[in-house]
Amino acid sequence: MAAIDLQHHGNVIVAVLSGELTLANAQHLRGELEEALSTQGVTDVALDLAGVTYLDSSGLGSLIAVSTRARASGCRILLYRPSKEVHKLLDAAQLSGLFPLLEDEDDLLTLLPD
Amino acid sequence: MPYLLYHHFDPTFDHQNLKPGLAVGKGKVDHYNLGYVQNVVKGQVLAEFIPIDDTDDPVIDRNHIFEEPLLPVGPNCKVDPDSPLRVVADANGYVFYNDGLITVKRMLNVRRDVDFHTGNIFFVSDIAVHGDVRAGFEVQGNNILVKGIIEGATVRARGSLAVEGGARGSGGSGLLDAGDTLRVPFAESMELRAHGNILIEKFCLHSLVYAATNLVVKNRLQGGTVHCNGLVYVETHLGNPKGTPTATRINMGYDPFTMRKLDRLEQHIRELQDSLTHIAGIAGNLGSDSAPGKRLDNARKKLNRLIRQREALWAALTEDEARAALCRVVVPGTVYPGVEISIGKAFFEVEHEMNNVSFSLADGSIVATSPAIIKKKA
Numbered sequence: 082m083a084a085i086d087l088q089h090h091g092n093v094i095v096a097v098l099s100g101e102l103t104l105a106n107a108q109h110l111r112g113e114l115e116e117a118l119s120t121q122g123v124t125d126v127a128l129d130l131a132g133v134t135y136l137d138s139s140g141l142g143s144l145i146a147v148s149t150r151a152r153a154s155g156c157r158i159l160l161y162r163p164s165k166e167v168h169k170l171l172d173a174a175q176l177s178g179l180f181p182l183l184e185d186e187d188d189l190l191t192l193l194p195d
Numbered sequence: 196m197p198y199l200l201y202h203h204f205d206p207t208f209d210h211q212n213l214k215p216g217l218a219v220g221k222g223k224v225d226h227y228n229l230g231y232v233q234n235v236v237k238g239q240v241l242a243e244f245i246p247i248d249d250t251d252d253p254v255i256d257r258n259h260i261f262e263e264p265l266l267p268v269g270p271n272c273k274v275d276p277d278s279p280l281r282v283v284a285d286a287n288g289y290v291f292y293n294d295g296l297i298t299v300k301r302m303l304n305v306r307r308d309v310d311f312h313t314g315n316i317f318f319v320s321d322i323a324v325h326g327d328v329r330a331g332f333e334v335q336g337n338n339i340l341v342k343g344i345i346e347g348a349t350v351r352a353r354g355s356l357a358v359e360g361g362a363r364g365s366g367g368s369g370l371l372d373a374g375d376t377l378r379v380p381f382a383e384s385m386e387l388r389a390h391g392n393i394l395i396e397k398f399c400l401h402s403l404v405y406a407a408t409n410l411v412v413k414n415r416l417q418g419g420t421v422h423c424n425g426l427v428y429v430e431t432h433l434g435n436p437k438g439t440p441t442a443t444r445i446n447m448g449y450d451p452f453t454m455r456k457l458d459r460l461e462q463h464i465r466e467l468q469d470s471l472t473h474i475a476g477i478a479g480n481l482g483s484d485s486a487p488g489k490r491l492d493n494a495r496k497k498l499n500r501l502i503r504q505r506e507a508l509w510a511a512l513t514e515d516e517a518r519a520a521l522c523r524v525v526v527p528g529t530v531y532p533g534v535e536i537s538i539g540k541a542f543f544e545v546e547h548e549m550n551n552v553s554f555s556l557a558d559g560s561i562v563a564t565s566p567a568i569i570k571k572k573a
Contacts, residue, residue, distance in 0.1 A: 104203075104240050138238030138283070139203070145234050145319060152317055174236050174287060175337060176319060178353040178374055187500055191463070 083133070083140075085113050091194040092124045095161065099132030102140035111143045118147070118154050125192060126151065127183055131162040136170055148180060159183050159192070198244040198280075200259040200267075204233050204290050206242075232289035232303060234319045241272060241290055241297055244280040269296030287319045287337075308343065309334055321354075330365055345371065345385075352377075355391070362387075364402075390452070401441060405451040420444040422451035427524045434531030434545065448519030448539035448556075449512050457508045460501060467498050516540075524554040527567045536561055 083100040148158040161183040171177045244264040275281035288301040301320045308326035315333040322336035327343035338354040347365030356373035364384035377389035381397040388405040401418035409425040415432040418441040434443045478487040519539030534545040543561035553567045
């Protein structure tokens with residue numbers, strides 16, 4: 082089961098995800114993230130995936146659905162610290178490059194407001 | 196026992212009848228993002244049968260209640276090997292109902308212009324746009340073919356991008372970005388990026404070009420800046436025959452995308468330095484515990500991080516310098532005065548018209564040799 086912790090930094094939200102992201106919680110996660118996207122003035126949501134232990138196709142599908150929804154709001158969904166497994170899944174699904182990536186803390190801090 | 200077919204997508208979605216979305220937090224209707232397709236990825240659960248007792252529940256759509264759990268499995272879908280009551284996608288694509296079957300299409304054909312009727316298009320697989328992509332709109336997909344013209348729009352392909360009509364920027368906007376090869380008949384006032392080769396069949400005017408490998412222009416390359424790390428081949432005309440109102444610059448020998456990152460970083464550092472001056476003025480003699488003091492402290496830390504990142508990028512670029520020896524600018528036609536060529540640290544400015552020449556690095560300097568192409572003897 083995945084947990085989500087939302088941290089607000091001005092126009093950027095860092096969503097810290099942990100646990101497994103699968104069909105069982107994809108809907109819940111999608112709802113939480115879509116609510117976060119509706120926050121006034123938000124331009125970027127960085128999904129911190131360092132604590133995600135497993136991601137299946139339905140989990141990935143929910144991230145894509147959220148990303149599509151985000152674009153409809155003029156926002157971006159970025160993947161922060163995706164694990165090797167997440168990179169492999171994106172490669173296998175031919176979806177590398179679909180999400181902007183923040184590989185480390187420096188990348189994230191560059192994104193955060195001054 | 197009756198079964199409810201529970202959908203993990205909107206079974207009523209109709210891309211022919213899109214409705215504008217509300218730009219969240221901005222209080223306005225967004226005609227640019229209509230959600231043209233419902234993306235799914237291979238293995239994603241699309242629908243599942245759930246046994247139910249109460250078929251009179253008003254929340255349940257009666258059209259989705261069945262006596263027998265016969266899954267409506269269409270093309271590019273399959274029954275989940277781990278659960279016989281679930282349908283999963285068997286390919287990346289978009290999902291919809293076709294003749295009562297859940298169907299996934301791998302290829303998205305947009306049989307019209309990308310404009311206010313379609314909104315921006317964001318797709319997980321391949322796209323063919325049969326019309327133009329209008330100013331201000333964006334198309335993103337895997338391999339992309341655009342049959343019409345791109346007018347001040349953004350098209351990003353994770354694979355190859357082919358444009359049959361041409362590309363023209365407007366008001367500083369207009370981007371073609373390809374993860375692999377980019378092919379376009381002409382480009383004017385555009386930004387072009389490709390991690391593979393770029394082939395321009397006619398002309399490239401006043402554009403900013405990043406080509407990770409080779410750039411081939413069949414007719415004219417005039418104005419703008421090219422960053423390329425292989426071969427630049429211009430068949431007929433390089434530069435401006437009427438003088439040098441706008442220079443044509445070619446930078447080679449460094450990874451174009453690291454250069455681009457560096458340019459953006461430099462800009463960010465400049466902006467932050469300006470901002471620091473402003474924050475320092477506000478903070479004045481207030482202590483570091485005050486809000487402006489903390490902001491000043493954070494901004495300084497951020498500036499230091501950016502400067503470290505810049506140093507790391509420069510180091511990576513320096514490691515790439517051996518690559519410069521392999522770079523060439525080849526022009527069987529004419530090169531006009533005002534063209535500037537950099538290969539690694541060497542620089543060459545064309546002062547007189549030259550014909551049938553090739554530019555490359557020799558002993559740390561750029562030399563021009565003729566003929567441009569040396570044919571091997573049989």
